[in-house]
Amino acid sequence: MKAAPSRPTARRPLWSPALGCTAVLAAAALTACSTSSSSGSTADGKSGSSSSSGSGGGKVIQVVAAENFWGSIASQLGGGHVKVTSIIDNPDADPHDYEPTAADARTVAGAQYTIVNGIGYDAWAGKLLAAGAGSGRTDLNVGDLVGVKAGGNPHRWYSPADVHAVIERITADYKKLDPADSADFDTLKNTFETQTLGSYNRLVSQIRSKYAGTPIGASESIVSPLADGLGLKMLTPYSFLSAVSEGSDPTARDKALIDGQIKGKQIKVYVYNSQNATPDVQQQVKEAKAAGIPVATVTETLTPAGASFQDWQVRELTGLQKALAQATGK
Template sequence: MISRRLLLSAAIPALMAFSAVPAFADTLKVVASFTVLGDVVSQVGGKHVKVTNLVGPNGDPHEFEPSPADAKNLKAAQVAFVSGEGLEGWMDRLITASGYRGKPIVVSQGVNTRTMDEDGKTVTDPHVWNSPVNVKVWVANIEKALSEADPADASAFKANAEAYLQKLDAMNAYAHSKFDAVPADRRKVLTSHDAFGYFGREYNVSFLAPLGLSTETEASAADVAKLIEQIKAEGVKTYFLENSNDPRLVKQIAKATAAQPGGELYVESLSDAKGPAPTYEKMFRYNVDQIAAAMAKSS
């Protein structure tokens, strides 16, 4: 079978001929690596940007395989944004295949990152957006990049950024209002993979997971057994599925520990427009409400 990488490279020249005409004369053509980032870019850019997301709604940015259409969109972009910190391992390959001449803006530059052990190595947790405190850094980096690309609309980007920063502060305060009064021994939940580290750090919630930072990893039988014993020992009462990855392993662990389902969390992608998390703000508040409700139930 011919590999997708070869197909991608072969299809690029034919697609490039159709990517030269901008959709709107006064609108920046922007590419974002995944939907959470794309929404924040849209909030800052407003009517002056047209954002295309590479990884779509309910998609997994760890296991994403770029298509020729993604190469076409990147080639045509005036500005491209990635979160960084190892999240988009496929991006360099896509840049090479597409012929994109720019350098993607790494919006997580400046975030106070956390590290953890992954298979004996110290790695940086890329899931920075699960705390709105970190997304404030995103907003500053996005505003700067858009203003440099389109100086004429810099004042609009600044006003949009300031308004969105107020929303982020309100989101952070909302989460603290939900969790600060919960006893520490009740702030524990089981999820599919280790994507809530920044959320946990900000709101003092412990997340246990069978998989590490990436859904591409596999949990060994010994790791799963150890996690089951930890869940029993710590009295974890609730498990959550994630919208963008396989739920089977976490369901097996929950069955072995008698943990009860708390619902579905949106971790690395937004829902579609009809779902409960079509924007970053709605995604974050939805996750907070789901987790807080599970804690209240277990109490």
């Protein structure tokens, strides 16, 4: 897999000066009835196609997800009754720094249902949604749904509990938008939760029951919701995790503390985001391996390109489970 370039220490503006807020919002306003695809793809990786076959009541809900991890879930919950376009669908793109295009504005303008992560993670998406406020469109803000306010950890797709909360809400919203196909949406949800996410649910349960309380270290805050959901004990200071996640410089004190945790083998496993391997993170990975501490990886967005949410998460959870088994001998 090709890793994304490391984020710069100072983030680029979320809004492109070349494009300009006015230009994009104007494009959205002028194309309020457009259903054109953006540079993103539908959640099954095929731009302009339905996500999967369904039992056809004839209505197809136009869905736009800011990020493909939510788009993948939305697509599978809607089947042939939805057409899902994910704006962020490239493993090399950084959702924090994404600069929306006029095509993105047209796509959002044609949406009947949108999903954004919120919590400051995709502020650019909020600007696009503002152009169509009052249009009758239904919007889902994941942060609002799970009760995480601005300044909190935005990486909610790594929280198993939050993932299931999103599944419940998407299905409920689909049923309101297309009541005639409510039974299909219930069936799709049941299949997704009990069968499609079967391996994901089992791994979460197995890791929690077997390794709860195991101390781990991590490169950034993306790992924190996962550690919480699995019952693992995060020893890395949150100030370091947040700094790396936000592209700022960690303090010398935090780096020294982490070096001590690694050299003293206070952590059993080190987990890092391979799409954001800053020099500090690379050094910690090197030190962890030298100390005999197993290293596991995660990524911020679906990898490889076109992967489903469940395949991506199961691969990462399996890697983490192996690292924990190696570290603990159980």
